[in-house]
Amino acid sequence: METIKEIYNYRHMIYSLVRRDLRGRYKASVLGFLWTFINPLLQLVVYTIVFSVILKSGIDKYYLFLFVALVPWIFFQASISGGSSSIIAQQDLVKKIYFPREVIPISYVTSCFVNMLFSFIIIFIVVALSGVKLNFIGVLCLPIIMIVEYIMAIGFALIASAVTVYFRDLEHILGIVTMAWMYLTPIMYPIDMVPENLRKVFAINPMVPIINAYRDVLYYGQIPHLNTLLNGFVLGIISLLVGVLVFGKLKRHFAEEL
Amino acid sequence: MSVISIKDIEKKFKVYYDKGQTFKERLLFRNRNHYEERLVLKGISFQVEKGQAIGLIGENGSGKSTLLKLMTRIMYPDKGSIEIKGRVSSLIELGAGFHPDMSGRENIYTNASIFGLTKKEVDSRIKDIIEFSELEEFIDNPVRTYSSGMYMRLAFSVAINVDADILLIDEILAVGDVNFQAKCFNKLREIKSKGTTIVIVSHSLGQIEQICDRTIWIQDGLIKAEGSPRTIHPEYMDFMGQKRQEIIDRQESKKEKRAEQKNETENNHNSVETISLKESKKAVISESKRWGNGKARISKIETFGVDDKTKKNVFKTGESIKLRVDYIVKEKIIGTVFGIAVYRSDGLHCYGVNTKIDKLNEVDIINDGTFEILLENVNLLPGEYIFDIAIECGDGIPVDYYREAHTFQIYSTTNDVGIVRIQHKWSY
Known part of the structure; x- marks a missing residue:
């Protein structure tokens, strides 16, 4: 509780770090902030060419099917793999100044989250052009899904960043793990394609309900199942709690280990 | 009301001899993970109002x-x-x-x-x-x-x-x-x-x-x-002054040891043939910081405090410094002049004097000997200083001019600034 109150008191630091990160990211490039939009757009072009022209999947509007799941996944993946080195990247701050250490991974995840929000502008344009009819209540559920994913990403980023301080290999291990994780999440294929005996593995994967919920809203134009939402919410809260606990334990010796 | 109260705090640091940062290193070199625990703070208590x-x-x-x-x-x-x-x-x-x-x-x-x-x-x-x-x-x-x-x-x-x-x-x-x-x-x-x-x-x-x-x-x-x-x-x-003295002493003794060892090995390796070379070398001194005709050579330089017994290189502003120089004579020198100069480490020439300036008798030296100069109440302000020491013939020909021959330190407990302390009295 104490920690949460303290993090709240440092909310402006989170805001500043996110702003600095977003503004600093494209500062020196010619197209600048436009890259935030160009990036997902080019990805979409590549996937469309590959999966609609070369590797035909047989799924209707496969580019949209993939895109609405891929953008949230990229946010999640970046939060974990990039978040794992976030404390080390800010070691000058950690070694010299007191502030609740949680602020650093939270800021990192938040800046990835804001990037995802910008990508969603592209998603909405693509959805509108594709002719999918969105369900109004479904769209209202979207912010909830996003917040649940955000909470979950923070939980995982907290664990990854804290453990990486003591065990630097984790950063590289996570590169492989997140890749495997992506294929174990129904991003490139629908969940129904998963064989019955593998379903158990998917049941414990916290990203499955999240991705399914996004797809329900943006691809199928439905209201996501309450079960899916609840499932994602519970898993999100659990990962956040575990993250806060692990981080709280490990953060005391950050300054000495860095 | 005390706003800071610190009670008996201790803090240990792990000092790894050779820390493996990655998993592979930790696994492969498990016995390398030895570390020493260093107690940095050993129980400190105080309060601040x-x-x-x-x-x-x-x-x-x-x-x-x-x-x-x-x-x-x-x-x-x-x-x-x-x-x-x-x-x-x-x-x-x-x-x-x-x-x-x-x-x-x-x-x-x-x-x-x-x-x-x-x-x-x-x-x-x-x-x-x-x-x-x-x-x-x-x-x-x-x-x-x-x-x-x-x-x-x-x-x-x-x-x-x-x-x-x-x-x-x-x-x-x-x-x-x-x-x-x-x-x-x-x-x-x-x-x-x-x-x-x-x-x-x-x-x-x-x-x-x-x-x-x-x-x-x-x-x-x-x-x-x-x-x-x-x-x-x-x-x-x-305390810090004394500490510096100890460090300098230790370094000097190390240096001396190294020099001795070097001489020994040289002596062992070089047999009869080189002796003649060595002899000729002795005749004319020419090193980057030393020059002269080599008829005599400064062999040992030491500084002492007032009591004349303890050798030291660190002095407090206002303390007296005794400089003692031993020399070896190769050939008779007529009309010898001894001189010293004091430079600050940044090259500032602080003082210089010789026996001729002080209108002392010129002497002829035949045997190895020693000269001393007592510098009374040296009011130089804190810093590092260097002696140049010279032996010359009466007509100003250097016999052994030794630049940057000896270093000493000055510390002070007051914070006045400049080059030297000028004795002063206030009245207002």
């Missing part, structure tokens, strides 16, 4: 910065407790989180937010911050266009305007030019008079004396002494 300013002094590695880090909660003690009441601001790192591409104004917001200020709090202070930094014209330019002095001025201005109840400062008052430093000190005094508690870690005793009411001297992780700066600082300076 509200509105007091204290200075922490001590040699490098004594644990004073660690203590400050424990107080800021960057690290946590292994034993003991630290209680701090009120908002803490630490001036340990200036310009934290500055982004070079963002303007001075934007960086003020970022930097202040890292100190825990909300946007509103910064809004109410931004005018003071900019005014204090004297960067009004440049405040909307990107920070990368700033000079390092401007950068530090901006950073300091933010840190000092945080309005904390407790201000922890580590060695950062060397900011900007003389005028800005004076301004910083005035600001610190102003903050103190408003009731802010201040803890400063510094090697500059002068700075501490200007602000602090109390000094705590930390030595090897324990409090060695505490009290008013006026009583503690002279003790500390004496």
Whole structure:
């Protein structure tokens, strides 16, 4: 509780770090902030060419099917793999100044989250052009899904960043793990394609309900199942709690280990 | 009311001999993971009253910065407790989180937010911050266009305007030019008079004396002494002076040993043939720092304190120094003149004299011997000094002129400035 109150008191630091990160990211490039939009757009072009022209999947509007799941996944993946080195990247701050250490991974995840929000502008344009009819209540559920994913990403980023301080290999291990994780999440294929005996593995994967919920809203134009939402919410809260606990334990010796 | 109370804190650091950072290294070289636990703080207790300013002094590695880090909660003690009441601001790192591409104004917001200020709090202070930094014209330019002095001025201005109840400062008052430093000190005094508690870690005793009411001297992780700066600082300076003497002695003895070993090996290896070479070498001295006709050669140089018994190289301002020089004579020298010169390490020529200037008798020397000069009440101010020593013939031909022959140090317990202390009396 104490920690949460303290993090709240440092909310402006989170805001500043996110702003600095977003503004600093494209500062020196010619197209600048436009890259935030160009990036997902080019990805979409590549996937469309590959999966609609070369590797035909047989799924209707496969580019949209993939895109609405891929953008949230990229946010999640970046939060974990990039978040794992976030404390080390800010070691000058950690070694010299007191502030609740949680602020650093939270800021990192938040800046990835804001990037995802910008990508969603592209998603909405693509959805509108594709002719999918969105369900109004479904769209209202979207912010909830996003917040649940955000909470979950923070939980995982907290664990990854804290453990990486003591065990630097984790950063590289996570590169492989997140890749495997992506294929174990129904991003490139629908969940129904998963064989019955593998379903158990998917049941414990916290990203499955999240991705399914996004797809329900943006691809199928439905209201996501309450079960899916609840499932994602519970898993999100659990990962956040575990993250806060692990981080709280490990953060005391950050300054000495860095 | 004490706002900081520290009780019996201990802090250990693990010092790895050869730490494996990665999994592979840890697994493969498991027995390399040996580490030594070093106790940096061995039980320190003290309290600081509200509105007091204290200075922490001590040699490098004594644990004073660690203590400050424990107080800021960057690290946590292994034993003991630290209680701090009120908002803490630490001036340990200036310009934290500055982004070079963002303007001075934007960086003020970022930097202040890292100190825990909300946007509103910064809004109410931004005018003071900019005014204090004297960067009004440049405040909307990107920070990368700033000079390092401007950068530090901006950073300091933010840190000092945080309005904390407790201000922890580590060695950062060397900011900007003389005028800005004076301004910083005035600001610190102003903050103190408003009731802010201040803890400063510094090697500059002068700075501490200007602000602090109390000094705590930390030595090897324990409090060695505490009290008013006026009583503690002279003790500390004496201690450090002695310490430096010990270090110099140790280095000298090492050097001598190395030289002896070298000579021995040389002697062993070089047989009869080289002896003649050596002889001829002795005749004319020509090394980069030494010249002369080689008829005599300075063989040993030592400095002593007044009591004439203890050899030492570190003296206090105002102390007398006795310089003793042994020489070996190869050939008879007629009309010998002995001379010395004192240079400061930066090359300033402080003093020079010889027996001819002092109108002493010129002597003829045939046998090895020694000459001494007693320099009374050397009032040179702290620093490193070097003797040049020379033996000349009467007509000014150098026999052995030895440049930078011997180094000595001066320390002082007072803070007067310049080259030498001029004896003085005040009256007003």
